[in-house]
Amino acid sequence: MTVACIRIPHFALRITLLERPELDGLPLVLTSPPLRLRSGQASNRVVVAGCTPEAEKQGIKPGMPLREVTALCPDAVFVPPNPARDAAAFARVVDALETFSPLVEPAEPGCCYVDLHGLERHDATVQDAADRLLRLVPPALRPRAGVAPGKFTAWVAARQAPPGGVRIVAPAEVVRFLAPVPTDWLPLPDDLRKRLERLGLRTLS
Numbered sequence: 001m002t003v004a005c006i007r008i009p010h011f012a013l014r015i016t017l018l019e020r021p022e023l024d025g026l027p028l029v030l031t032s033p034p035l036r037l038r039s040g041q042a043s044n045r046v047v048v049a050g051c052t053p054e055a056e057k058q059g060i061k062p063g064m065p066l067r068e069v070t071a072l073c074p075d076a077v078f079v080p081p082n083p084a085r086d087a088a089a090f091a092r093v094v095d096a097l098e099t100f101s102p103l104v105e106p107a108e109p110g111c112c113y114v115d116l117h118g119l120e121r122h123d124a125t126v127q128d129a130a131d132r133l134l135r136l137v138p139p140a141l142r143p144r145a146g147v148a149p150g151k152f153t154a155w156v157a158a159r160q161a162p163p164g165g166v167r168i169v170a171p172a173e174v175v176r177f178l179a180p181v182p183t184d185w186l187p188l189p190d191d192l193r194k195r196l197e198r199l200g201l202r203t204l205s
Helices: 011-019 066-072 083-097 126-135 151-160 171-178 190-198
Strands: 003-007 028-031 048-051 077-079 104-106 111-115 144-148 166-168
Touching: 003 126, 003 151, 011 028, 011 048, 011 077, 011 083, 028 066, 083 104, 083 111, 111 151, 126 144, 126 166, 144 151, 151 166, 151 171
Parallel strands: 028 077, 144 166
Antiparallel strands: 003 111, 003 144, 028 048, 104 111
C-alpha cells in the first residue's frame, strides 16, 4: 500500500491568504475564541491559537496572550477564528483531491490521505503522482506532499517536505527514516506521550 499525505500547515491562516493575498509573508496570528472559565462563563482573555513561520521567527508561540504578541511584534496581523469558512475551504480541497482518486481520507483540517494503489497507469512515477496532487491545491496554501507505505510515515514525510514539495520514503527506508522522529509526533493521547517522555523515550529509535 502506497499512501500520499497532502498537508497544509497553518491551514486557517493560509485560507485567509486566499481572500487577502497582500498579507502573504507577514506575521499572521490566529486568535483563540474567548477562553472559558471553570464556572463556564466566557473570559475576555484571548491567546494565540496558531501562527505562521514569519510570526514564529519573532518569538510568537501558541498560548501567548495577545498583549505579549503586540509587544514582541507590532506588525503582527491578528486573524479571528472562522470555523465555517475553514470547513468550507477544506471541503473544496477534498473535492479537488477526489478528482485524482476517490480514495481520499480527510484527517484534521488541512491534512488528507490519498491511497495511490492502482493509479500507476495514470502517472509514470510516484513523484509524478504527488506533483499532480499538489497542483490540485491552490499554491497560496503552500501544500506539502509525503508518500510512503503507511499513513503515519507519509504524514511525517509531508511534515518534512518543503512548501510545494514532495518527500518520498521507499519501503526499505521506513525504519531509518522514522528513527529520529520525536515521540510527541505520534498520534497518541497526551498522557501517554508524557509517559514516554518520563521513560526517556524522546525519539522512535
